[in-house]
Amino acid sequence: MEKVLITDVGVAPAENVIKSWNRSMENEKIIGVSRNPYNLYSSRANLKRYIPYEYGYGEDYKKSLLRLLEKERPSLAVFMNDREIYEVSKFRDEITATGTKLFMPRHEVIEACTDKYQSYQIWQAEGLKVPKTVIINDESALKKSFEDLGDLEGKVWLRSTVGAGGRGALPTNNYELARNWINLYNGWGNFTASELLKADKTVTWLSVWYEGELVVAQTRRRKSWGFANRTLSGVTGITGVGETYSSETVNKVAMDTILAIDKKPHGAYGVDMTYDRNDFPNPTEINMRFFTTCYFFTEAGLNMPEIYKNIILYQKFPSLEKKINPLTDGLLWIRDMDREPILTTDENILKVIQEQKITN
Structure with missing residues (x-):
């Protein structure tokens, strides 16, 4: 049985990847890693491993991770924290020397995407519409x-x-x-x-690439931010309600955004875009990992973490009628704290409102 290691477990992004993998036919053994014992305890991973480190991702972290890889010999390691992705990329050759594969962009690409001002400068130089x-x-x-x-x-x-x-x-x-x-x-x-954009109108284009070729991409627009009233900006990074969506403009902007930074994309790329006053999507960042609501797509019928894993472990690529936005538009993913998300549509919600409406 193959082993897959994933970090930052016990919190939503990694756990939703694990939930997606658990729906896979291959049934690998999942090794979950965390430095937070409470998160580790609550994870759905098959094996749980604690790496104690307090201050950043220094030499202690590196030694602990490499020892763990040497002992467990996972076939693939997946990192779910932006800073961690950047740090482990610096010693990627030592990771792959243990026999563990990585599926991520080149280090200079990760460096550019981790620094939002550096990525902005690249996009501006390439002529993309950016604030x-x-x-x-x-x-x-x-x-x-x-x-x-x-x-x-x-x-x-x-x-x-x-x-x-x-x-x-x-x-x-x-x-x-x-x-x-x-x-x-x-x-x-x-x-x-x-320059100020429309913080209440955002869209994300999640994609998987292999050696410069697009494997699959799906768009999700945000209908609301979760816990927006808890911040001064109204932006939390937490989707309250997400919706499957397709737009040729968004597709082109997302592709141009990625290819401006990486001429040969390889791995997972999530392009966040915010609309300007002319209602045009401007790229604001690229994340090189799966976002929290990736399980939304899995539940709707597009298991992107499984596709990602299967490419590296088995050289198995998906058979899709459409590479870009294969899911139906208008599917909703409704989330809140301490309850399971709900997959539905606006039509179903309106039906409930009409049925339950109290009239005088």
């Missing part, structure tokens, strides 16, 4: 960003150059608030200011 963005190195740069980038209300969009889940995101026209916000994150030189 004008500047790096905030000091207070004078922050003041100038309000003058150059502010919308009709003088607002700009601040965010950290590294991190997921809307880390450091703040729409504001208040200089003092912005300055204190960056100070709070110790973020001078690690924050950008951008």
